[in-house]
Amino acid sequence: MPSFVKNPKDFLAGLLFVVVAGLFAFGIADLPIGTAFRMGPGYFPMLLCILLAALGAVIMLNGIAVEAEPIKNFAxxxxxxxxxxxxxxxxxxxxxxxxxxxxxxxxxxxxxxxxxxxxxxxxxxxxxxxxxxxxxxxxxxxxxxxxxxxxxxx
Amino acid sequence: MDFNVITNLGMGFEQALSLANLFYCFLGVLLGTLVGVLPGLGPVATIAMLLPITFQLPPTSALIMLAGIYYGAQYGGSTTAILINLPGESSSVVTAIDGYKLARQGRAGFALFTAAVGSFFAGTVATFLIAGFAPPLAAVALSFGPAEYFSLMVLGLAASVALAHGSLIKAVAMVVLGLLLGTVGQDLYTGTPRFSFGMTELADGLEFIALVMGLFGIGEIIRNLEDETERSVFAQKVASLIPTWSDFKATINPIVRGTGLGTVLGILPGGGAMLSSFAAYSFEKRIAKDPSRFGKGAIEGVAAPEAANNAGAQTSFIPMLTLGIPSNPVMALMIGAMIIQGIQPGPNVITEKPDLFWGLIASMWVGNVMLLVLNLPMIGMWVKFLTVPYHLLFPGIVAVCCIGVYSVSNNAFDVYTMAFFGVVGYVLVKLDCEPAPLLLGFVIGKMLEEYLRRAMLLSRGDPLVFFQRPISAVLLILAIAALVIVLVPSISKKREEAFRE
Known part of the structure; x- marks a missing residue:
């Protein structure tokens, strides 16, 4: 874990959310998005991807800013x-x-x-x-x- | 209560008292008590394990059995909490505080009796409340359009986030992740496969049972293996169960208060058994003349939370049965069970499947009687079960999960999905992300998308429709308020305290 990360739990959780959002966004890249009036198959998932990536980014920043205990005994x-x-x-x-x-x-x-x-x-x-x-x-x-x-x- | 409710309940009892349904109700409460007694195995994992078996049953019997597991588990959890200071369920954590002290003072019988009577009273009140309130609520819900449904679901998700442990923003992210996982599979309108990543098995979406078993069954086992200190079982003889009259009188008021609190908190989205018992305990402590008695064997500390968790467990069926919206992971599973049985959950269930609806309600009361009659004499046997060490128990749980998930569609892919979500569940827990909001999001995902798209079609793409329709606007404002309140510093401090206790 790089030294600037003060809260590895938050940092990794945020990173995970951002990566998953990216993966899903990639997965629907070629689906029609449509308009708000007539939503295509990609509209709602894309909305969620953007939301998840944003939330993930905030959680990551939190992991850099606030000190917390590290992850212990991973089984x-x-x-x-x-x-x-x-x-x-x-x-x-x-x-x-x-x-x-x-x-x-x-x-x-x-x-x-x-x-x-x-x-x-x-x-x-x-x-x-x-x-x-x-x-x-x-x-x-x-x-x-x-x-x-x-x-x-x- | 009008005449209709009574005739309907009569019809329900006819259903619930049929020999087959009595048997499944009995099986449900028996299994529920068992998993309630065993720590490390909760009602969510158990119901998920048994879902594949219920495919063969008629819908009413299936739901009766699954419901029995849920409220049976509340009951079993309190037995071990009192006798050996080991709460089998999170909802009986507070019962252990004073219950175990009472047991140490040689009054285990009194504490167990109080827990049983409290649960029974609460169960009875909750049953009649569901019978009285669910039909009018469903009638209101029938007038809901897509915009109202969308807002209602948002409110449900927001409330469950507000009441989750730990970080608020992580809980929101987990809901969104769940919604996203729910959209895997064919698009409802065009049939286009989404997120299949080249795997044909994903065309129908992620298998619900595989996801739940992985997150809550396998993930939990891995977590339990972190720390394998053997639990020492020390159970003393339970002396007479029947209390003296003055002892009994002291429990009446706390039971009534706990029932009231549990009933209300159970109906709220995000509520249920655990929240109810925590709230009832702190409420009793606050209004007590001498709060210092709490933690040293106060009977109110057993009576009120036990009544509250049973009441909450049962009234949490109200939003599920009338609106088709799950308020906690167990209700999400019940909705999954209904969909598997070909029943569309929602306000139409009461009118289209009255036998199922009223049969389920009546069976809750029947199940409570069974718990009362069966469990008090069997306490010694339940405690014996605790002597089965965990390292012999968990391979069995894994075996049942494997066979169960495979049998859903005789497909090895579902087994891999379960293994995958077992890893995901464990990793998320290690990162302090509770998996419960994810499950709610997953169940609601497809419905939420459908109602959003319909509402937007009707409004010609104007998102303001959600605020122009009054009911929808109120629901959304409540959702925003639920989140904002949690963020207010003074309340968030209290929330942390409440969860730490």
């Missing part, structure tokens, strides 16, 4: 260990099937905790997969394969 371990298994679940559910995709994802998620113990996590995973199957597939009849084509299912 990198938690973040990665939660998000990656979820993406894994989405990517492999069709291929591996319910049991393996959910089992591996849930076990992976368990590692996010500092209280992780291999044996309890394995037991917990087995229980969750079983109850997940019981409630969602056997009970509610969701159309998800139990074993996917990658592991011999069909």
């Amino acid at each position: 990198w371990r938690g973040l990665l260990n939660i998000v990656l298994p979820i993406v894994f679940f989405g990517a492999t559910l069709r291929g591996l099937g319910f049991v393996l995709a959910l089992g591996i994802a849930v076990f992976g998620v368990s590692i996010a905790s500092t209280h992780f113990r291999t044996r309890t996590a394995l037991l917990n995973t087995a229980l969750l997969v079983f109850f997940g199957w019981l409630i969602f597939i056997w009970g509610l009849g969701l159309p998800i394969q139990v074993w996917g084509p990658w592991v011999g299912g069909y």
